[in-house]
Amino acid sequence: MGKQKKKVQQQQEADLLSTLEDFTSKENWDKFFSIKGKDDPFEWYAEWPQLRQLLLTNLSSGSLSDVQILVPGCGNSRLSEQLYDEGFVCITNIDFSKVVIGDMLKRNVRDRPCMRWRVMDMTCMQIFQALSITNDTDVVFMAASDGIKERKVVHQVTSELTGQIVVDDVVYENVDGELGQLFPSKDLVFRRLTFERSEWLIQSEGLLTSEGSQNTVVEKGNDKSKKKGSQKSNVSNVPVVDSSSGLSVDHGYLASSYHSGIVSGFMLISSYLERVASSGGTVSTVVIGLGAGLLPMFLHGSIPFLQVEAAELDPAVVDLARGYFGFKEDDRLKVHVTDGIKFVGDASTKVDILIVDVDSPDSSSGMTCPAADFVEESFLKTVKTSLSEEGLFVINLVSRSSAIKEMVISRMKVVFSKLFSLQLEEDVNEVIFALNSEGCTDITSPEAYNQLQKLLLNVKHPEMTRSIIDSAKKIKPL
Known part of the structure; x- marks a missing residue:
């Protein structure tokens, strides 16, 4: 594709998705994928080299061919193809754009015959019913639990406005940044606020220290620390903080x-x-x-x-x-x-x-x-x-x-x-x-x-x- 033609295409794509409302329009996405074509992938999160190790580490348990993967809002991403080629053949892709599902089916039907493609809205009831009835789908997601060494749920409440809200205390496998440099041989304890509606996003996170002291944290054991998110979480049932610990949120730190x-x-x-x-x-x-x-x-x-x-x-x-x-x-x-x-x-x-x-x-x-x-x-x-x-x-x-x-x-x-x-x-x-x-x-x-x-x-x-x-x-x- 020539530079001028590519520039025109990019402008057409930008015009279709210029407002927040445009992103919820099936018609706009149909036009978007018609312009883009099946050989020009649109990746929301990251390219495969950045995702490969994380996904394979968290999915590779037992027989790869038995792992059930649902990819809602698949678009023309190459993620499903890459997973399939690694051995995960039970993949169902859904998107409400008939255009993109048709394109992706044509692209993969010969080389990846076991992969399924469905024209469907991810929010429709039949998808949720299928998930709850079969109970055999491994949902792939990046959650706030990634890289956690120990965790204790302190409090849960259900709000009419926000839904379920969780307060928990955690020790990470590894802490980067200023706090990690300040306490290189310590396990830092954080108190977090998360909403179930956006489970992977930590709403708030504060450092817990002994009241009146800026340097009191929990001593680490002899285990090697691992990079946060590099493997499946190993959440301990042992309380991170008990009632006699005297730890409280230190408002002199911004953990985020x-x-x-x-x-x-x-x-x-x-x-x-x-x-x-x-x-x-x-x-x-x-x-x-x-x-x-x-x-x-x-x-x-x-x-x-x-x-x-x-x-x-x-x-x-x-x-x-x-x-x-x-x-x-x-x-x-x-x-x-x-x-x-x-x-x-x-x-x-x-x-x-x-x-x-x-x-x-x-x-x-x-x-x-x-x-x-x-x-x-x-x-x-x-x-x-x-x-x-x-x-x-x-x-x-x-x-x-x-x-x-x-x-x-x-x-x-x-x-x-x-x-x-x-x-x-x-x-x-x-x-x-x-x-x-x-x-x-x-x-x-x-x-x-x-x-x-x-x-x-x-x-x-x-x-x-x-x-x-x-x-x-x-x-x-x-």
């Missing part, structure tokens, strides 16, 4: 790298923040999505001139944050049980920093975070109006689709002229920063990092400051 990334973006308005702090003023900060309350608690304890308000839709989540993660309110930290979009729209005063950190309850949107409503142009315009003149807007964006990411960024560029991005290396999170004014701190200047470091003088742990500064150095303009 994207939380550190969010804070690193404060560098973009560090001159403004420094002026406010030196004059004895306060910076109005709103966090949409409380989760376990770890980010608001860190901001409250580490940057004392911030006036933090969190908006959380589900009261059950607020109760868990208070009861199991040490979330506490005072005159500088408040939580409101309300819809985040309504909270921003009803704000009577300007906001200096607005952070959207919510997951999406709708998997069909193609985004894990945030919910689609938070990237609609109407909400983005509301945000711009609600921000102060030198305000900062932050979104935690999680999607494996580059088309969706590009669409979100394009929408934001319509409303905000200054956009920046932090792509996290270890996962699919991308933190997007938008400024309400043309002026901002020069991110290429060493002074920018010095200003950010001054703002973080009250951070409890020096390694946390280093992590935030390191993240700030990776922020790029869009």
